[in-house]
Amino acid sequence: MKHIAVIGVGYVGLTTAACLAELGHHVVGVDMDEGKISMLRQGRIPFSEPELPELVERNHQAGRLDFTTAYPEAMQQADMVFICVGTPPTPSGHADMSQVEEAARQVALSARHPLIVILKSTTPPGGNAERVAAILASHLPLGINAPLVVNPEFLREGSAVYDTFHPDRAVIGAWDASAAEEVAALYAPLRCPVLLTDPVSAQFTKYASNAFLATKISFINEISRIAERVGANIHAVAQGMGFDDRIGAEFLEAGLGYGGSCFPKDVLALSAIAEQHGYYSQFLHAVMDINAGQRSLTVAKLDEALGGLHGKRVCVLGLAFKSHTDDVRESPALSVISMLCQQGAYVQAHDPVAMPTAQKVQPSHDTLKYCPDAYTAALGCHAVLIATNWPEFRSLDWSRIHTSMPGKVVLDGRGLLSPDEIRAMGFEYLAFAN
Numbered sequence: 559m560k561h562i563a564v565i566g567v568g569y570v571g572l573t574t575a576a577c578l579a580e581l582g583h584h585v586v587g588v589d590m591d592e593g594k595i596s597m598l599r600q601g602r603i604p605f606s607e608p609e610l611p612e613l614v615e616r617n618h619q620a621g622r623l624d625f626t627t628a629y630p631e632a633m634q635q636a637d638m639v640f641i642c643v644g645t646p647p648t649p650s651g652h653a654d655m656s657q658v659e660e661a662a663r664q665v666a667l668s669a670r671h672p673l674i675v676i677l678k679s680t681t682p683p684g685g686n687a688e689r690v691a692a693i694l695a696s697h698l699p700l701g702i703n704a705p706l707v708v709n710p711e712f713l714r715e716g717s718a719v720y721d722t723f724h725p726d727r728a729v730i731g732a733w734d735a736s737a738a739e740e741v742a743a744l745y746a747p748l749r750c751p752v753l754l755t756d757p758v759s760a761q762f763t764k765y766a767s768n769a770f771l772a773t774k775i776s777f778i779n780e781i782s783r784i785a786e787r788v789g790a791n792i793h794a795v796a797q798g799m800g801f802d803d804r805i806g807a808e809f810l811e812a813g814l815g816y817g818g819s820c821f822p823k824d825v826l827a828l829s830a831i832a833e834q835h836g837y838y839s840q841f842l843h844a845v846m847d848i849n850a851g852q853r854s855l856t857v858a859k860l861d862e863a864l865g866g867l868h869g870k871r872v873c874v875l876g877l878a879f880k881s882h883t884d885d886v887r888e889s890p891a892l893s894v895i896s897m898l899c900q901q902g903a904y905v906q907a908h909d910p911v912a913m914p915t916a917q918k919v920q921p922s923h924d925t926l927k928y929c930p931d932a933y934t935a936a937l938g939c940h941a942v943l944i945a946t947n948w949p950e951f952r953s954l955d956w957s958r959i960h961t962s963m964p965g966k967v968v969l970d971g972r973g974l975l976s977p978d979e980i981r982a983m984g985f986e987y988l989a990f991a992n
């Protein structure tokens with residue numbers, strides 16, 4: 559059993575803290591945000607994530623998981639400290655390292671005995687790990703050692719707890735071999751492959767993995783544009799491709815494209831890293847362009863099907879960037895809604911959990927209305943757009959929706975519905991190459 563401090567209790571930090579506590583460690587989560595910490599102390603979590611509320615509550619009650627805004631309190635007993643703060647993009651696309659650097663400074667200033675500092679935040683290779691190590695070294699009390707280990711996080715929102723307990727791998731980058739072994743030992747109960755490498759390669763692996771997955775999505779979206787022109791069904795094509803083990807079945811869903819806090823930020827950051835090193839990556843720019851293009855293509859498809867958008871009423875089902883989360887960061891749904899409103903359409907939107915988060919960030923339009931359920935959202939509309947892959951949209955009473963709509967267009971932006979069933983009800987079913 560270790561004493562562990564986790565700095566930053568966002569998706570990555572809170573999930574890491576709760577899962578480590580569940581494995582039997584004593585964990586204290588630290589965050590500057592007093593509101594967040596007091597919510598957590600009352601057993602409430604600040605975002606929607608399956609399984610996490612129960613896990614936090616159980617471990618908090620068992621005394622293995624606590625929260626504080628004070629570094630010294632969290633650091634008192636810690637043998638290991640995980641840095642899990644954000645690295646949001648700067649206007650140039652580079653990752654903003656200021657929260658990581660401040661966390662390292664605070665950790666070093668509060669340290670009273672040797673410990674291992676584990677960097678989980680996604681940080682660009684090229685001097686950043688070295689800089690964090692230097693910040694630690696220059697602020698630690700004399701005679702106290704705190705080796706840095708880079709250990710990127712690969713969890714997905716919406717399945718964060720499951721992914722943490724069932725990781726595909728752990729990537730551990732360190733200059734200090736015994737610190738690396740100690741971190742590897744934390745993963746032993748999870749029985750996953752562990753890659754021990756240097757810090758730069760560990761950092762780069764995270765960017766390369768996210769860029770590859772984003773590429774897979776942009777690839778299938780590009781193929782769907784061609785498939786549409788030749789009359790091929792993209793779902794059959796993706797299925798046929800996915801049976802090949804070398805390709806793999808996942809991340810071949812054509813549609814509105816990727817959003818969220820990782821892929822858009824990390825692909826942009828990787829292309830910025832490349833440019834900083836004198837290399838313009840046409841490839842990564844193509845991945846981003848294709849992804850942005852899927853959003854305008856969605857609006858163009860609706861425009862064509864409705865004979866113009868001005869004055870038309872469009873129901874948008876789904877606001878989150880994907881199902882099982884209330885996260886709307888870089889959500890394709892929100893950019894499509896903005897484009898629809900700009901082109902004079904009325905939008906009636908619904909999401910099972912993301913309406914409050916969407917309302918906080920989406921510019922309000924007179925022509926945008928949030929509706930309490932999918933049926934109210936579809937009422938009086940000319941078209942329905944499925945923008946998020948919430949499974950419950952599949953089991954809606956689509957014949958009831960059909961009756962309540964003056965127009966009969968369904969644009970399935972996530973390939974969620976059965977085209978034959980929807981067409982049989984009298985809808986004009988549109989998708990990306992169906």
Ligand code: UDX
Nearest residue numbers: 711712713714715809810811815816817818820879880
């Ligand atoms: C991703 C990575 O999967 C994870 O390993 C990393 O640590 C963080 O970034 P996340 O952003 O939570 O996780 O979600 P993910 O399930 O990967 O989906 C990302 C986006 O891609 C979503 O907008 C999703 O709708 C979209 N997507 C996914 C597609 O458009 N098509 C697909 O086939 C798969």
